Amino acid sequence: MYKQILSRIRTYEEAQKLIEEIELINEAIFSKESSEVEVVLKSRVRLWVADALREDWKDGNVQKEEYLRDLKSRLENLKVLDLVLAFEPTDTSIDKFFNFVTENLGEGVVLNITLDKSILGGAKIIWEGRYRDFTLLRVFDEEFRSRKEEIISLLSESGNTSKSS
Amino acid sequence: MKLLSESMILYIAILVFIALTLLLTALVIAYLRLVNKYLELKEAKEKGVDPEELLSAARIKSQKILEEAIIRANKIISQSQVFLEEHNKDLLQILNKVSEMYAKRYQESLGLVQEEAIKMLQNIPNDLKVFMVSAIDGFRETLTKEVEKTQKEVADSLRESIIAAQHEIERYKEERKREIDERIVEYVAEVTKRVLRKEISIDEHEKLVLKALEEAKRQGIFKS
Numbered sequence: 302m303y304k305q306i307l308s309r310i311r312t313y314e315e316a317q318k319l320i321e322e323i324e325l326i327n328e329a330i331f332s333k334e335s336s337e338v339e340v341v342l343k344s345r346v347r348l349w350v351a352d353a354l355r356e357d358w359k360d361g362n363v364q365k366e367e368y369l370r371d372l373k374s375r376l377e378n379l380k381v382l383d384l385v386l387a388f389e390p391t392d393t394s395i396d397k398f399f400n401f402v403t404e405n406l407g408e409g410v411v412l413n414i415t416l417d418k419s420i421l422g423g424a425k426i427i428w429e430g431r432y433r434d435f436t437l438l439r440v441f442d443e444e445f446r447s448r449k450e451e452i453i454s455l456l457s458e459s460g461n462t463s464k465s466s
Numbered sequence: 467m468k469l470l471s472e473s474m475i476l477y478i479a480i481l482v483f484i485a486l487t488l489l490l491t492a493l494v495i496a497y498l499r500l501v502n503k504y505l506e507l508k509e510a511k512e513k514g515v516d517p518e519e520l521l522s523a524a525r526i527k528s529q530k531i532l533e534e535a536i537i538r539a540n541k542i543i544s545q546s547q548v549f550l551e552e553h554n555k556d557l558l559q560i561l562n563k564v565s566e567m568y569a570k571r572y573q574e575s576l577g578l579v580q581e582e583a584i585k586m587l588q589n590i591p592n593d594l595k596v597f598m599v600s601a602i603d604g605f606r607e608t609l610t611k612e613v614e615k616t617q618k619e620v621a622d623s624l625r626e627s628i629i630a631a632q633h634e635i636e637r638y639k640e641e642r643k644r645e646i647d648e649r650i651v652e653y654v655a656e657v658t659k660r661v662l663r664k665e666i667s668i669d670e671h672e673k674l675v676l677k678a679l680e681e682a683k684r685q686g687i688f689k690s
Binding site: 384386387388390391393394397398401402405406418421422423424426428429431433435436437438441442445449452453456457 | 647648650651654655658659662663666668670671672674675676677678679681682683685687688690
């Protein structure tokens, strides 16, 4: 139970989206109309989420209300790995990162991805209060700082060369 | 002159004093004789002698003594006058001699002083000329030295100012060059970043992120 749904949740954003959908379904459960839940599943919830819920609810013994509360609780308690990236990741990119996380940190972890193009490449990583800067910008700045004199010298030389020619 | 007149007055005073003393002595002797006569008369009276006779005899005697005394006094005074006259003559002679001597010497000294003064007056233009020439030479020399010193100081000061200005220009140039170099480096860095942003593909981005995750794992930040 929940495995099919939770395996699809790779990011914090996706988890929040799912929590919103759960709340909508929950509201439908408490409405007077018994068909209201199905209406919500068809019209206000993503297809894969609706399919996964129907699959889990096939067994008539499942208490939908309890199921949803438990699922919401699990989603709210997922651990978050913050990643600051220089590009907007594709679905494939997220899969690659998520697979790494699952392999190395286990299940129950989602990625919280934010975009900052100034970092050029690489990532800033924050995990359980620990921060690391593995950005291309940091490497670039360090390299420029350490080789500043060399670069100035090269620029001067090229300037002199262009003048003499 | 004043000294002479003072000594003369002293002589006269001594002579007058002697005359008066003699006169007084005569008077005292006459008085004593009179007293003696009075006592003799009294005694004679007591013995039966005529006092009238005694008195007249005493009167005659005392008059005689007085006359003698006056004569003697007059004699002394006349003698003193003679002395004075004689000495006055001597004194006048001496005074004249001394005056003549002083006058002569004064004339001689005056002559010498005049000669010296003339010489001095004659020498003044020459001395003054020599002194003025020397003073002007000294002044010229001092002035020349001062002008040279001032010229040197001004030249040194100018040289120092020029050197300082050159240093300042060099420093400014270096500073500006440094600033320009730093701006160029910043600009190059910015251009490089822009190029990198454009040139890095998604695939490369993914690889960089996975590499970052691997590095984080290697550094142990995923360990709980």
